[in-house]
Amino acid sequence: MQVDKTTLQDISIFHREEEQSIFFRLNKTHTNGGREYLKMILSKPLNSVAEINDRQNTIRQLIEVLNKMPTTITNGTIMVIESFFDTAVEHYPKQPNIANSLFYKILSASDYSVTDYSVTHFVGFIKDMFKIKNIFENTVSTKKITSWKERINSLLSRPVLQTILEWENDKKLSATETLWIGNYLRHSFKEQCFELLTIYSQIDAFISLAISSKTIGFHFPTISETEVPYVNAEGIYHLLLDSPVCYDFKLNQDKNFMFLTGANMAGKSTFIKAIGTCIYLAHIGMAVPARKMELSRFDGLLTNIQVEDNLLKGESFFFNEVQRIKRTVNKVKDGNKWLILIDELFKGTNVQDAMKCSLAVIEGLRKTKNALYILSTHLYEIGEELRQYNNITFKYFETKVVNGQFVFSYQLLEGVSDDRLGYLILKREGVTKMLDDL
Numbered sequence: 001m002q003v004d005k006t007t008l009q010d011i012s013i014f015h016r017e018e019e020q021s022i023f024f025r026l027n028k029t030h031t032n033g034g035r036e037y038l039k040m041i042l043s044k045p046l047n048s049v050a051e052i053n054d055r056q057n058t059i060r061q062l063i064e065v066l067n068k069m070p071t072t073i074t075n076g077t078i079m080v081i082e083s084f085f086d087t088a089v090e091h092y093p094k095q096p097n098i099a100n101s102l103f104y105k106i107l108s109a110s111d112y113s114v115t116d117y118s119v120t121h122f123v124g125f126i127k128d129m130f131k132i133k134n135i136f137e138n139t140v141s142t143k144k145i146t147s148w149k150e151r152i153n154s155l156l157s158r159p160v161l162q163t164i165l166e167w168e169n170d171k172k173l174s175a176t177e178t179l180w181i182g183n184y185l186r187h188s189f190k191e192q193c194f195e196l197l198t199i200y201s202q203i204d205a206f207i208s209l210a211i212s213s214k215t216i217g218f219h220f221p222t223i224s225e226t227e228v229p230y231v232n233a234e235g236i237y238h239l240l241l242d243s244p245v246c247y248d249f250k251l252n253q254d255k256n257f258m259f260l261t262g263a264n265m266a267g268k269s270t271f272i273k274a275i276g277t278c279i280y281l282a283h284i285g286m287a288v289p290a291r292k293m294e295l296s297r298f299d300g301l302l303t304n305i306q307v308e309d310n311l312l313k314g315e316s317f318f319f320n321e322v323q324r325i326k327r328t329v330n331k332v333k334d335g336n337k338w339l340i341l342i343d344e345l346f347k348g349t350n351v352q353d354a355m356k357c358s359l360a361v362i363e364g365l366r367k368t369k370n371a372l373y374i375l376s377t378h379l380y381e382i383g384e385e386l387r388q389y390n391n392i393t394f395k396y397f398e399t400k401v402v403n404g405q406f407v408f409s410y411q412l413l414e415g416v417s418d419d420r421l422g423y424l425i426l427k428r429e430g431v432t433k434m435l436d437d438l
Contacts, residue, residue, distance in 0.1 A: 001045040001283045002300035002331075006324075010303040010341075011276035012240060013042055022277060025239055028211040031075045033197065034204025041205055045283035049225045049297050055285025056220050058142040062210035065135050069207065070128040077121050078197055084118035085190055092183045101175035112175070115182040119173065122185060122193075123164055129196060130156055130165050132203065144206070148199055155192050160184050209286050218287030221278075226296040228253040229337040229372050231279065235291025238274040245410040246291070247271060251372045255393045257365070259386060260376040262397030263419035267410040268376040269305070271397070272341050275374060276303060279339055299336035302328055305343040318349045325361055338371040345377055355379050359386075366392055383416040 008014050015021035023042055029035045046052050062069075089111035093100040105112045129152055136149040156165070164181070173181075185193060212218070216239070230252040237244035245267070251258060262268050278288040280301060304324045325345075332338050345361065346354040359382045365373055366389055386392050396417035400407040406428075426432055 001047060001280075001298055002302075003045060003280070004302070006306075007276075007301055007303045008043065010305040011273050011280060013277075013280060014039075020240070022239055022281075026208065026212045028208040029204045030073070031078050031201060031204050033078060033201030034208065037201045038205035038208050041209070042284060045280060045301075046285055049223055052223050052283065052285045052297070054143045056287075057140070058144045058206060059210050059213055059286055060220070061139045061142065061145060062207055063214050065139060066207070066210060066214065068135050070131050073125060073128050073200060073204075077125055078200070080118055080121040081125060081193065081197065084114070084122075085186065085193075087114055087118075089114060092179045092186075094183075096176045096179040096183065098174075098176055101179050104179060105175045112178070116173070116178050119178050119181045119185070122181065123167070123173070125196075125200075126156065126161055126164055127169065129200065132200075148203060151199060152196070155196055158189070158192075160189075213287035216289065218289055219291060219293070220287045221282045221290070221293035221295060223282060223295055223297050226337075228369060229256075229296045229298060229339065231275075231293075231295045231339075231372065233275075233278065233290050233293045233295075236274055236278050236293065237289050238270050239277055239289045241270070244274075244289075247274065247412050249275070249395075249412060251374075251393075253369055255391055256369065256372050257362070257389075257392045258374040259362070259383060259392050259394050259416070260374060260396065261378070261380045261383065261394075261417040262376070263399040263417065265406070266397035266399050266408055266417070266419070268397055269343050270410075271412065272305065272343050272374055272376060276301065276339075276341050296337060298339050300331060300338045301341075302331055302338060303341045303343075304328065304345065305341065318346065321346055329364070332365065332368045332371045335370055340365070340371055340373045342373070342375040345375060351379070355382050358382060362386060362392075363389075380416050380418045 009016075011022070012020060013022045015024075018024050023039060026042070027035060027038055029038055046055065090104070090108040092115075093104060096104075133149055133152040133156065136145050136152075139145060141149065156162070160181070213220075230250070232250040232252075234248045235246040236249070237246045249258075260268055260271070274289075278290055278293060279295065279298065281288045282293065282295060283298065283301075304321070328340055328342075332340065346357045349357070358377060358379055362375065362382070363386075365371070383394060387394075394414065394416050395412050396415055398409050398411065398413055398417065399419045400409075
């Protein structure tokens with residue numbers, strides 16, 4: 001699925017302040033390598049239903065074995081092993097025995113200490129990778145799990161490692177055994193060791209997705225390969241909210257354009273971002289924050305939510321809004337299946353101009369049958385003119401004023417809202433009185 005950096009920021013997959021990102025919420029990794037691989041997974045949505053299903057099944061299988069997976073591999077373990085190869089030490093005896101190993105331990109005490117510490121971590125890592133391989137042997141294999149399992153099995157088949165696997169877990173290594181393994185590691189197993197570390201980074205990232213899917217209560221969506229796009233969702237919510245409101249909604253070829261209205265703070269932007277997040281995570285191959293979700297595979301996701309001006313290029317806010325819409329039009333002309341999310345179109349110009357521009361954009365975009373659109377706006381006045389088009393559905397978020405206080409239901413209702421709360425908010429916050437007192 002095609003996405004760009006603007007879209008990833010708009011739906012908060014990544015964010016300048018990491019704690020406000022989807023990545024931060026889903027990151028349960030234990031290693032730096034796992035963290036980076038998770039970031040890669042979240043930045044590259046998949047392009048086929050087969051790939052998506054395989055990843056879904058991989059995460060499902062990992063959920064089933066979470067309580068069996070070894071927990072002793074830490075970032076410290078990985079860092080010790082990696083740094084061992086970069087640490088300069090005196091050459092080990094080519095054929096370690098009791099005598100020359102004892103001399104090395106005494107005469108090169110600091111180098112021996114580094115070697116002993118590193119080898120101990122390596123032995124523990126090898127044993128845990130063997131446990132992981134055995135766990136995978138007893139799971140329903142997916143392509144991903146099979147590739148991990150086969151490669152781990154191949155790398156651990158070396159006679160030296162087979163000897164290590166036969167040792168008791170609490171075995172205290174002799175100086176001879178320590179130098180023997182250290183020698184083997186540095187001169188015969190460096191590339192293979194780094195490959196094992198890479199495999200574990202991948203497993204760490206996938207385990208992170210499994211933990212998130214289980215603990216947050218996600219559900220796996222059903223994704224189909226169809227000629228035209230559709231989404232049917234129940235109980236969808238925004239992942240980053242602590243107390244989210246759930247929504248039900250659907251879009252399809254017959255009703256492919258949602259015209260969304262409502263006052264400030266009523267929930268329009270949150271709803272749009274929740275949809276974008278769920279569609280995106282579905283194409284990552286993971287479970288989504290929804291009770292149920294069925295959708296087509298999309299070829300692309302494009303948003304127009306947080307447009308900014310560019311002072312260095314001399315580009316105004318409105319100009320960049322126009323450029324974003326131009327990009328949208330060029331994308332939906334390609335005949336592929338797109339989801340387009342637009343929040344408050346044409347904020348950078350006057351109301352009359354914004355209405356004329358918005359009407360032109362909506363009337364143009366709604367003609368395409370290969371894309372689904374959700375567009376939010378304060379310009380409820382154009383809603384009446386749009387009712388002539390059967391493929392546009394009208395939804396709004398209700399706002400009530402009770403005893404001078406705003407009450408937001410955050411429920412998606414049928415129709416068009418003409419709520420305008422800007423001046424009331426100004427008054428409630430005491431700004432009008434402050435201005436009167438100047």
